[in-house]
Amino acid sequence: MLRSTLAGIRAHKLRLALATLAITLGVAFVAGTLILTDTAQRSFYADFAAAARHVDAAVRPAPDAQQKPWIAATTLNTVRDTPGVAAAVGRVTGPASLLDHAGRAPQRGSAIAISPDPQLQPYRVVSGRLPQSAREAVLDQDTAQADGYTVGATLQVLDQQHRLMRYRLAGIIDLGVAKGLNGATVIGLAPDAALALTGRPGYDEIDARAAPGVSQAQLAQRVRTAVGSPHDEVVTGTQLAKDQADASVKFTDLFLQILLIFALVALLVAALVINNTFSILVAQRTREFALLRCVGATRRQVLTATLAESSLAGVVASAAGVLAGLGAALGMRAVFSWTGTPIATGSGVVLSPRTALISLALGVVVTVFSALLPARGASAIAPLAALRHQPHAGEAMRRTRRPRVVIAAIVGAVGLALTYLGVESSSRTGFFEIAAGGCVLFLAVLAAGPLVVGPLVRVLGWVPGRIIGGPARLAVANVRRNPGRAAATTAALTIGTTLATVFAIVTMSMQASATTSIARHYPFDYLVTGPGGIPPAVTDQLRHLPQLSTVAEVYQGTVTVNASPQQVDALEPVAYSTMVRPRMIDGAMTDLRPGTVAVSSGALAALHAHDGGTVTIDVPNAAPRTARVAAVYAIDQGETLPPLLLPLSDYLRDFAPTTAQSVLILTKPGVPPSESLAAIERATGATALTITSAADYKAQLTSRISQVLGVFGALLSIAALIALIGIANTLSLSVIERTRESAVLRAIGLTKRQLRLTLTIEAVLVTLLGVATGLALGIPYAWATVHLFLRQTGEGAFALPTGQILLYVALTVLAAVLASVFPAHRATKTPPITATSET
Incomplete structure (x- = not known):
């Protein structure tokens, strides 16, 4: 049986290769997300560990020190005088505004204190030197490059009393971890000058370096005793680096968790594609499995052989997906860098054994479970099936029509009930109820799908049939011939379309609600703000x-x-x-x-x-x-x-x-x-004042929402891409199944161009079926979500991004046309005489 299984894999390697492509993409997305997470965390922790490499003890305000969020300047001398302290510096970070070369257009940023101790400097001097007097400053590399500052230039900075201060640019520094200040301008000054410019009454933190032979724990304990203030806490340098990194990765972790949800959606879509693919493969190999049963193979052996094929496909696809995940991580990092998403990812990527094992396990498990039902169906094939005429798919569908109607009605009623409860809810749990109702209703759509494919395809294909003629009518007939297969093929695309529609409508509605609320409740023309208030x-x-x-x-x-x-x-x-x-x-x-x-x-x-x-x-x-x-x-x-x-x-x-x-x-x-x-x-x-018009504020809000919409729209498009691969895969397997039929059509006068057109229209019809179903689910559920939001907030509007939805449909149809190219080429390359002579 093992030899038979291996022989079957070799004989059907092209079919299995097509089947594994979807799972490869799904695993690549998951692996890429995990790789990006590991890379971001390593980058943060490595940067903060490097910044605190020589910090052995640190004094900082206690977490509950609301009345004193700084450390008294006199504490620095206390720390310096503590036995075992080799050096101590005060850290200051406060608002500062750098004027442009003409003395206008203040650019908000931060001023920091430059450590006089070389070993306690968490930055690298790129050019020039560090400030040696109160009238000198350094500037971060990014700002210097963007604004054209060179060593020796004059920096014009406004302090907290709006007084103009001038500093000579002594050097340019690479901030390292200070890049976490959201890319803001950073001006480095001598400690006393930084205190004076920012108006801070004390330090944000005091870092100390230990003398030889003194451990971090010993130094921290000595400093704690010397400071003796309940408003200040003392931690070791290792704890300081960990706390700072933990605080910095909170946003990254949240963002990447959302990203992982999209990756799992893509993997779910891949599972639907792989399930449909194996169902087709089993159906096409009915006689082969029946012959194996005739020569002595047991049901268990057939089941094991089929699962072995899926396991091998899963291992190969998952391994390829892990490798592709490296490229996916680099691509996502480039996208986030382009959109300004603050995710620190360093210069390389991290592929940990944990990530590789999780991705491999997910891919193999999803593939095997997706093939389990088709494999059980293969094991149930009777030996005499090799000699009997196989029932048409329509006959099998007619036998299951009544159970499908009952199941779809019951499950659909549950889904609608959950959705209604969510819409009428007065708490935030209503959003979860709406989401649960949508998931349940999708199961009802899956059950009823084969029953409605025929009528829907007939409607969708009416216009092409009237305009194009024979090829379009053949395409409609091909889709209606096996409604179960068509419904399974469109299910994956339905998920992607539904999510994309809900996300686009909800985001656009939130944007419309926000801008409407601003216009109604804040009808001012200008808003003037400043870091230190308005003089x-x-x-x-x-x-x-x-x-x-x-x-x-x-x-x-x-x-x-x-x-x-x-x-x-x-x-x-x-x-x-x-x-x-x-x-x-x-x-x-x-x-x-x-x-x-x-x-x-x-x-x-x-x-x-x-x-x-x-x-x-x-x-x-x-x-x-x-x-x-x-x-x-x-x-x-x-x-x-x-x-x-x-x-x-x-x-x-x-x-x-x-x-x-x-x-x-x-x-x-x-x-x-x-x-x-x-x-x-x-x-x-x-002055350091910022003038913002109401139009500017709305434009900023629109820009932010559009940016978010673009990023997550691109992520959802990966699920749509996997679904389109499933359509191409189904078409390719269908072409193999209909080789003799295509040859007969060619023999009676159907040209290569007409055959290619038939398969292209078939792909477009299946795609439109999935998109239409996704829109039919997505638009009502987006309305339900927005309606609940408006009930809780009191005002706003439902906004339908018609242009964006039409663009999505057009791009999906274009992708479907491209997906039909390879199957159409395969269908037309076999001469009619050769195909009709095969047995």
Whole structure:
């Protein structure tokens, strides 16, 4: 039996090669994702380990040190005087704004303190040298290259008091792990100069290097004893590197987990393709298996032989998929780098034994389980089947029609019930119920698929049949001849289309809801912000501009309310009627008077408060103040309102802020945008202020959403590609099955061109069937998801990206045409006489 199995594999190696291609792609996607995950983690940990290579102990604010998020400058001397400390440096990172060469267009970035100890410098000097005085600075390599700075140039930087500081560029550095600052501009200064520029009252961290013979644990304990502050914690250098790396990989881990979900979807699609392929192979080898039974093979031997073929195919395909995963990881890394996704992946890729084994195991298990049902069917073939006429696929379908209808009805009803419960839910669990309902309903579609293929294909093929004639009618007949095979072929494409449709519609609807919410609740023309707030002089100049009608300051801070720290805003009252209009649940913003507070609906429960009740607000250097909840508002998608809003007079009296964090501006009617913008730019002058128009904000939001949509759309296209390979695979096997039929058609006058056209139309019909089913599932479930979101947020709109969906359909149909090229070439290369003479 083993020799027979090996002989069968050699005889059908082309068919098995086609079958393994889909699983290879699925495994490549999974392996590529795992490789990218391992590479990103190694890159982060290697970078932070290199940065902390000579750090033996570090002092940093304790996790609960909310009142003192820095380390006193005097602590640095304490650490330096601790026995066993060879050197200690203070780390500072704070906001800084670098002006362009003309002294305008401030570019937000960070200022850091440059360590005077060479061994405690986590960066590399690319050119020049490190600063040796308070008037010198270094710049990160990326900014220097992008803005054309060279050693010896003058850097113009604004400090936190908006004073212009000039530094000589002494050198350019490669930041290494500091690249994790989201690609921002980084200016390096001497420690005292960095403290002065950033306005920080102390250090973010103090790193110490041990003297020879002193271990990290010993040094950490000595420093801990010397510092003796409950507000500071001391950790070893190894723990410091691990904590920093752990914090940095959180986003990467979340993003790559989402990526892995897409990879598993691709693997599921590959499983459907492999199952359909083995079903066709078993059907085509009915006589072969029956003859084996005639000569003495048992059912167990036939089952084992078929599973052996699938196992071998799975091993080969999975091994190829692991190797292809290396290329997939490089490709995904290039895509993420192009889109600006902050995933650190170093210069190479990491293929760990764990990743290889997981990918291999997944590929083999998925392949074997996908072939299990066809293999059981092969083992059930009776010996006399070699001598009997095999029933037509339509006959078998008629026998299973009633059970399929019953199963599809029951399962479909369950899926629809789950979906309804999700749509009517008032909590976030409704989204999971909708997703579960969609999965269950898809099972009903799989059961009913063979029953509806015939009517649907007849409808889809009516126009081609009227226009093209014979080849199109032959294509329709070929698809309808085996509806079970056609339904199984389209199932994989249906998954990809459904997910792509849901994702596109939900994303577009969220974008439309956000932009609508911004336009309705934030109808300002300009927003002026700055890292250190807005100087009062600038606000006064803005108020006197004839081009502007309304200028309103916005104050922001963190206030303890009912013993809970809360972000609060205080706006000038005129802003509530002109430029900030939150969606009110109870009361109105005109009710916000001295002694009251407005609270978001989400914060009420957290504060254990209610509309009309009172809250207690802690006031510095004074007794706590009681305020009545006068209004309750909602925070909708895209809005940036805080949990609480205080009256401006109360906020100024109790907290005495020196500057407003931002200014909202409304222009006078009829003033051209170019004129108003120019006037605002003149009023702000050479400051670190950023001027953002409402149109700019919406454009930024649209750009971000479009970027996300593009990335995940590309990931879903991999599943569609695997499904299209399944269509090409089915066509190729169908061509082998219909060799004599094609020869007869050729003999009675069908040309090569007409035969190729028949197979192309057949591929397009199957593709349109899968796409149509995917759209029929995707659009309603996208509506259900958006509807639930709108019920919970209160406003928004369902947006149907018609153009994007039509483009997806067109690209899929084009891919189907390309997928039919090889099967059509194979069908036409055999001469009619040769084919009709075969037995």
